[in-house]
Amino acid sequence: MSGANGLQAWWHQSTIYQIYPRSFADSNADGIGDLPGITSKLEYLKALGIDLLWLSPIFASPMDDNGYDISDYRSIAPEYGTLADFDHLVREARLRGMGLILDLVVNHTSDEHAWFQRARSSRNDPHHEFYIWREPAADGGPPNGLRPRLADRRGPWSHRAGSTICTCSLGDSLI
Numbered sequence: 001m002s003g004a005n006g007l008q009a010w011w012h013q014s015t016i017y018q019i020y021p022r023s024f025a026d027s028n029a030d031g032i033g034d035l036p037g038i039t040s041k042l043e044y045l046k047a048l049g050i051d052l053l054w055l056s057p058i059f060a061s062p063m064d065d066n067g068y069d070i071s072d073y074r075s076i077a078p079e080y081g082t083l084a085d086f087d088h089l090v091r092e093a094r095l096r097g098m099g100l101i102l103d104l105v106v107n108h109t110s111d112e113h114a115w116f117q118r119a120r121s122s123r124n125d126p127h128h129e130f131y132i133w134r135e136p137a138a139d140g141g142p143p144n145g146l147r148p149r150l151a152d153r154r155g156p157w158s159h160r161a162g163s164t165i166c167t168c169s170l171g172d173s174l175i
C-alpha cells in the first residue's frame with residue numbers, strides 16, 4: 001500500500017514487536033518484568049531484526065485491567081521502573097535505530113485517576129464533562145440493564161454526583 005506520494009508508510013516496512021512488560025524481562029528478580037529488563041534485551045531484539053517496540057501500558061495503574069486502567073499518565077507504574085528508566089530505554093533504543101510506540105489509552109481512566117475522583121465528586125466540577133454519565137435505573141442499578149460479564153467484578157457505577165457512570169468497555173458490554 002502506498003501513500004499519495006507513492007511511498008510506503010513506515011509501518012509497512014518495519015518489523016514491530018509488542019512487549020507486555022510484566023512478563024518480558026525481569027531485571028531485579030522480583031518476578032515482574034520491567035523497563036530495565038527491556039533495555040537489557042535491546043541488542044537481542046535488534047539482532048532479530050526488530051525495528052520498532054510496541055509497549056503495552058507502562059503508566060501508573062491499580063492494575064485492575066492489566067494496566068489499561070491508568071491512574072496517572074505522567075508516572076510509570078512502580079513495578080516497571082521510573083521515568084528515568086523509561087528515558088534510558090528510549091535513548092538506548094534510538095542508539096540502535098529502533099523506534100518505540102506506547103500503548104497509550106486515553107479514552108478511559110482508572111477510577112483512581114485524579115480526574116475521575118474530581119468528576120464523581122460533583123456535577124459542577126469541570127472534570128465531570130470528561131466522562132459519560134447516565135441516570136440510574138429505577139432500582140438504582142445500571143441505566144441500561146446490562147451487567148458486567150465478570151461475576152466477581154464490582155459494577156462501575158458512581159452515585160456520588162447524583163448520576164451513574166457507564167464505563168464504556170466492549171469487554172463488559174455495558175453500553
